[in-house]
Amino acid sequence: MxxxxxxxxxxxxxxxxxxxxxxxxxxxxxxxxxxxxxxxxxxxxxxxxxxxxxxxxxxxxxxxxxxxxxxxxxxxxxxxxxxxxxxxxxxxxxxxxxxxxxxxxxxxxxxxxxxxxxxxxxxxxxxxxxxxxxxxxxxLPRYRPTALLARETNGDLARVLPRWHAEAAEATTDADRRSLSRLVGRRIVRTGFTLIMPRWGGWTSDLDRSAELFGRYYPERVEQMRIAASTGRAPSPEAAVLGMLINDLGPWLAAEYTAVHGEKAPRP
The missing domain is CATH 3.30.460.10 (Beta Polymerase, domain 2)
Known part of the structure; x- marks a missing residue:
């Protein structure tokens, strides 16, 4: 490897x-x-x-x-x-x-x-x-870092965001917010990485490395992505962190992803 x-x-x-x-x-x-x-x-x-x-x-x-x-x-x-x-x-x-x-x-x-x-x-x-x-x-086949792989792994972020909104509204304890922030942080970083994966031409699941690689192509969003990576590793109970991920970085990322790779095929 x-x-x-x-x-x-x-x-x-x-x-x-x-x-x-x-x-x-x-x-x-x-x-x-x-x-x-x-x-x-x-x-x-x-x-x-x-x-x-x-x-x-x-x-x-x-x-x-x-x-x-x-x-x-x-x-x-x-x-x-x-x-x-x-x-x-x-x-x-x-x-x-x-x-x-x-x-x-x-x-x-x-x-x-x-x-x-x-x-x-x-x-x-x-x-x-x-x-x-x-x-x-x-x-199963051997896989390459293609736009098809990007679309089918993470091209459904726009569909996930409404559920996160609802779960964030219902998260009333620090434990609830930590649990949700870990899930959201990890998913945001993985989506950010697969957005740039075909251009970079490789694969990693490391959250910090994924955030830095993303930053090579979208430097204006790298600080937010670093926060997402940090939250994925050490979840935060702060409502402001969860709000930034769900209400700002998430919608932007979903729109950019759809523009670059298209939407994931619907599942039943």
Whole structure:
């Protein structure tokens, strides 16, 4: 992998690996693997994956969260979601080195569908590290930093903003605002990076590097993007920070993204 996150052939390299997991998080991963296998079993679970800072090797104990993707044989049910929430709570309570656990549930049908080829498929193939089961990436193409990939990964920010507005209005506690600001900060930075990704010609999931690369092309917005990156790593309870991201940077970014790459294909 070169300095732009690419393989020698110019395709985007898979960014994580189990041997990059910091030692402090190894017991967490072992416990996650056991809980997932015991709870879902082979009748429900096709495969499980890690993603985020832990498999990239950049996680900070006590600060970083644990991110997991489960690929199910069938569409997720209410029982599946209840079981996933139980695993999230169990792991979060047991291990102080993680600050929260998030489990995504998706069927293999969706992950391998044509509609998701350049979004959820790319996510599995390049941003996820196999933890259990057969790797779905074997059924997916190699990806390049193209405008198509940009559009299908983050070309729906304009559709997300109204929901954030509503959630911000309902966020009455510091904990609520921190949770929302982390999500918003990360999504804003990733959208900012994929906006410039085809021009830069590479891939990174590092929030700070993403903000700086964005700033090469949009220097007038780089300070706001740096705040978004900082908020994605260390969420803020300040309403003013959340307001700036949702009411100023977000709408501008959504409009610029649509102008440059177009809108993401609608999902059902």
């Amino acid at each position: 070169n300095g732009r996150g690419l393989n020698r052939d110019g395709t985007i390299a898979r960014e994580g690996a189990l041997d990059r997991v910091p030692a402090a998080f190894a017991p967490v991963i072992d416990a996650a693997r056991a809980h997932i296998a015991d709870t879902f079993g082979p009748t429900r679970l096709h495969s499980a994956y890690l993603y985020g800072s832990i498999p990239r090797g950049t996680a900070t104990p006590g600060v970083s969260d644990l991110d997991l993707q489960l690929a199910l044989h069938n569409e997720p049910t209410k029982a599946d979601r209840t079981d996933a929430r139980t695993i999230e709570a169990t792991l979060d309570h047991a291990f102080p080195q993680i600050d929260g656990v998030g489990i995504l549930l998706t069927s293999t049908r969706v992950l391998l569908s044509d509609l998701e080829r350049h979004d959820a498929g790319f996510f599995i193939s390049c941003l996820c590290t196999p933890l259990l089961g057969a790797d779905l990436a074997e059924h």
